[in-house]
Amino acid sequence: xxxxxxxxxxxxxxxxxxxxxxxxxxxxxxxxxxxxxxxxxxxxxxxxxxxxxxxxxxxxxxxxxxxxxxxxxxxxxxxxxxxxxxxxxxxxxxxxxxxxxxxxxxxxxxxxxxxxxxxxxxx
Numbered sequence: 001x002x003x004x005x006x007x008x009x010x011x012x013x014x015x016x017x018x019x020x021x022x023x024x025x026x027x028x029x030x031x032x033x034x035x036x037x038x039x040x041x042x043x044x045x046x047x048x049x050x051x052x053x054x055x056x057x058x059x060x061x062x063x064x065x066x067x068x069x070x071x072x073x074x075x076x077x078x079x080x081x082x083x084x085x086x087x088x089x090x091x092x093x094x095x096x097x098x099x100x101x102x103x104x105x106x107x108x109x110x111x112x113x114x115x116x117x118x119x120x121x122x123x
Contacts, residue, residue, distance in 0.1 A: 002055075002065075002069055003054050003055030003058060003065075003069045003072075004051070004052060004055030004056065004059075005055075006048075006051050006069075006073050007048045007049065007050070007052035007053075007055055008048075008052065009048075010044055010045075010047065010048035010051065010076055011045060011048035011049065011052070013044070014041050014045040014048055015045075017037075017040075017041050017044070017084065018038070018041040018045075021034070021037040021038065021087075022038075025037070025088075025091065028091040028092070029087065029091050030091075033087045033090055033091055036083055036086070036087050037083065037084065037087045039083065040079070040080040040081075040083035040084050040087075041080070043076075043079060043080055043110070044076055044080040047072050047075065047076050047110060047113075048076070050072060051069065051072055051073070054068070054069065054117065063117075063120050063121060064120065066116060066120045067116050068113045068114075068116035068117040068120060069113075071109050071110070071113030071116055072109075072110065072113040074106070074109050075106050075107070075108075075109035075110035075112075075113055076106070076110070077106070078102050078103070078105055078109060079103055079106025079107050079110060080106070082099040082100075082102040082103045082106060083103055085099045086099045086103070
């Protein structure tokens with residue numbers, strides 16, 4: 001149930017953030033910031049849908065609950081939300097550079113989530 005609830009919440013937020021970035025923030029963002037923000041939204045939605053799918057697969061007994069759920073959740077938060085923070089703070093004049101190293105760590109957690117899920121399916 002954790003996978004399904006977090007997948008729904010992250011998908012809901014991805015739609016809101018995507019619309020917000022495309023409309024309200026477009027005039028404040030550079031082309032690079034707009035592209036980065038869209039990448040954060042896209043990866044958030046991909047992994048929200050993944051959480052929904054694995055949540056339903058867990059309910060159907062196809063896969064068991066595993067660490068991959070937590071890896072995807074942490075990866076979304078660290079990857080996408082650090083991108084949002086970098087873009088927003090950069091657009092409004094005080095870029096939080098400490099977020100820069102967090103983004104790739106979030107990406108590594110997403111990769112670890114996929115490897116963990118692969119392990120779960122194979123073994």
